[in-house]
Amino acid sequence: MKNVLLGKAMAIAAITLLLLLGLGHIADLVDERRQRQQEAQWSVEQGQAGRQTLLGPVLHRSCTEEWDTPVGEGAGRKLVTSKREVLLAAVPDQLTLHADAALEARYRGLFKVNSYAAKTRLQARWADVATLQPKAEHAGSRLQCQAPVLMVALSDARGIRVAQVQADGQRLDVKAGTGHPAYPRGFHAVLPAAPESGAVQADVTLELVGTGEFSLAPVAHHTQVELRSDWPHPSFGGRFLPAQREVDQDGFRAEWRVSSLATTAPADVLRGAPLCPSSTGGNEPEGGCIEAFGVSFIDPVNPYVLGDRATKYGVLFIALTFVTVAMVELLKKRRVHPVQYLLVGCALVLFFLLLLSLSEHFAFGLAYAGASTACAALLAYYASHMLGGWRAGLGFGAAVGTLYGALYLLLQMEQTALVIGSLLLFAVLALIMVLTRRLDWYGLSGTLNGRPGAAPPASEGQQ
Template sequence: MRIGWKLALVGLLLLLLLVPLMMLSGLVTERQQRGQEVAAEIARATAGEQALVGPLLLVEAEHRTEHRRVVNRGGHMSQETEETVQPFHYLVAPEQLAVTGSLRSERRGRSLFSVPVFHASQKLTGRFRHVPPPVDAGQLQPKRAWLVLGLGDNRGVRRISLELAGKAIAVEPGSRVAWLGEGLHAAVPLAALDGGLPFSVDLDLTGTGSLAWVPVGGETSVSLAGDWPHPGFEGHHLPDQREVGDSGFSARWAVSRLSSRVSQALAACAPSDGRCEGVFEGAFGLRLVEPVDRYLMTERAIKYALLFLGLVFGAVFLVEALAARPVHFVQYGLTGLAMAMFYLLLLSLSEHIGFGPAYAAAAVACSSLLGFYLAGVLGGRGRGLGFGLGLAALYGLLYLLLRSEDHALLVGSGVLFAALAAVMALTRRVDWHTLGRT
């Protein structure tokens, strides 16, 4: 068979092998979706993502305004004063808010899928200074007040105790603020509004996914330590200090009202509004990141499949051309199917033993199989052993590319350049015009 026809058939075979690779990619997507469904089910049964807003001081007041009008009574003109009273609600943010806590994690799952669940013990301390907001006319007279704390999911509350000015106060469900949704509240005596109002909240909170805080205080500081070794810090503010190790993490945030727009957003939002633009945009916190997402890593590995097939097919074709050892089209096909099986083994094994061990087992199995097979196809144990070792080296390189995403392009381009240079060096004296003529 002429070399041109052989190259065309090998290229056609590469395109045909994309079909099982696409099916494998679809299988990975399906398993990813199933994992997300299980995570959502666990969140529904436990508690979802948690975001703390507050504590805030909610005050219900009467807005009293006086209107003067001139009336005519029996030809006598006189002035009368009419007073109108309307309900008025407003929020007061704490002057200082300090959060200290610890986080403990555990894994909960169903079948082959599991998600991390966190249990955070937090102490929130601070101080309010009641300053009514300015009004256009009239005056505000407070009638009732509550301390409110917004949460992401009330089901995660395991224990809470609240003290105001050193006195314990009962906590009730519901935030009483429309745009907060989930949350808690506690009644505040009106007499406490006259002076400074210190508070202390002890809260044990469970959740999944992420834990965040909204910096509502004039000065907000958060210190948290936990046993999760792979925290992903996110949000509008990153921690000023952080330490991450195999045993866990510790982090500290400090946010001033001068560096956050939360205070302005709170002032612009009424408690009865359905939404409060800008408040949650200033949130910060952390997410429990999975160290190795087996499905994401497998999906990334499949993206290199066509490149691997091209390198191996090219190497087999090169040996066939230089050693005058014909390789049948079917033998190319079996070689490609064996390489495609690597990704199926990787996916199935990673669900049971983890991505790293699964990758090693699948790489050893496929390299050994192809080394044994190509030893017979290419006519020699040395050639088969060389292909097996070369393929193992390629799998090792791919693993490094998957684990070092920042250097993937650099390493990949270097390897491709080295492969091209090797082919050009080995074939620089080959007469391609006469090669493969029958």
């Protein structure tokens, strides 16, 4: 009997290792599908437009200063002309942006990618553009300047659909590129006159498309942004969160108000700093890049993220189920063959594969309900024969269904998953201890080894 008990324990251990190997393959499959989803998003970004960061409008002007320097003495003396080029820039004092972003889903096979079409209006005002007037650094030099240029830079200019610019009420011709060496992608318009000082008012209308995220660099001394969208699951990020936001099932509305007292973006633009790598500006600007803020149009229920999290609980599922079967063996004295352990474990592992495949075609909640119901019903039917009765089978199926319900609760409550999981494990342990509180383990060992128990039954006071 001792050899039989040891052999069964080793068989169950081997079965558990095989099931863990199966879970590992399913986890690899989840990672592969998630990677393919990222490739689908990259494909849409390459074919349409990527994550958009908007910078501007900003005024800039190219100037050249030439001067003559005498070289040599006497008859060999001559004048050598030297030249320097300077790029002057002026950021707005006031910048107001109003944008409406409508989501347009794109698909690559089974994979959905959130792209958007945004209608944007920017109103900028410069109180004084005297900074666009160059100052000579050499006596008697000659200064030549091109006309001032109003530019709007984007991280992906392929997303521009319509761009219109008005300055002081006059419609300007819009041309590709910004004319600025640090921000080449975007568009620009040449101002009809070169104001030496005074205020300039600009109105820019822009329609653009992008994928996943939209953000803005607060380049003005006072920046105010209002963004509306029909997407009900925004994720606000970057260096500044909205001052006000409203989110409901029909979409969201958010407002930002940023002062140059709180950001270095205006000064960074004037020195030609690059945009931050992330369209939302990142948590910390890297290498003195221009910080930004914005919104990500995320899917709150990503089947591959939830599938990966669910698979990580597979070990716990197998352990708790095998413990339940073992408790039935002990308490009901019903022998269960290792092959039956294997079949029950295969049903548990198959649940995660069913969940992954169904979630690619249906909503995650519906896919979860279908996979868990199918597996719980199968296990209830099988357990009714394995445990010797429909009542025992239904109880086993109900226990497995409770585990599935607990797992779904853990997946939906990411912030409290640890405390809920800990409480559930404590409850399972407490239940096992209560059910086995009268069990004579010495007697059980003696019976399995074909001899009486080595210790007498516990007295009433020890129970």
